[in-house]
Amino acid sequence: MCLGIPGEIVEIKAGHEDLAIVDVLGVRRAINIGLLEADRIGVGDWVLVHVGFAMSKIDEAEAAATLEMLKGLGQAYTDELQALAESDIT
Numbered sequence: 001m002c003l004g005i006p007g008e009i010v011e012i013k014a015g016h017e018d019l020a021i022v023d024v025l026g027v028r029r030a031i032n033i034g035l036l037e038a039d040r041i042g043v044g045d046w047v048l049v050h051v052g053f054a055m056s057k058i059d060e061a062e063a064a065a066t067l068e069m070l071k072g073l074g075q076a077y078t079d080e081l082q083a084l085a086e087s088d089i090t
Contacts (some may be wrong), residue, residue: 004050005070005080006063007031009043022049025067027085049084 007022007029018034020041033041033054041047046063047054058066070077 004048007049009045
């Protein structure tokens with residue numbers, strides 16, 4: 001199962017404006033934010049991450065609610081966090 005997981009943008013990669021570092025519950029990974037060019041994305045923004053891409057910009061309340069709901073999925077959620085921790089698109 002692949003889930004969309006909320007992550008907070010903590011850095012926009014210098015020289016690679018389509019790449020950002022997100023933090024998902026302490027796991028930091030580079031993701032592609034190029035699909036969100038129409039939305040102004042910056043440090044502190046929350047995005048929904050799916051297979052290494054930011055799919056949409058969301059607000060912090062929606063991110064918190066989504067993370068709470070995902071925790072209820074048990075193993076599928078744990079597997080997705082593990083996959084995120086093991087991924088690297090840089």
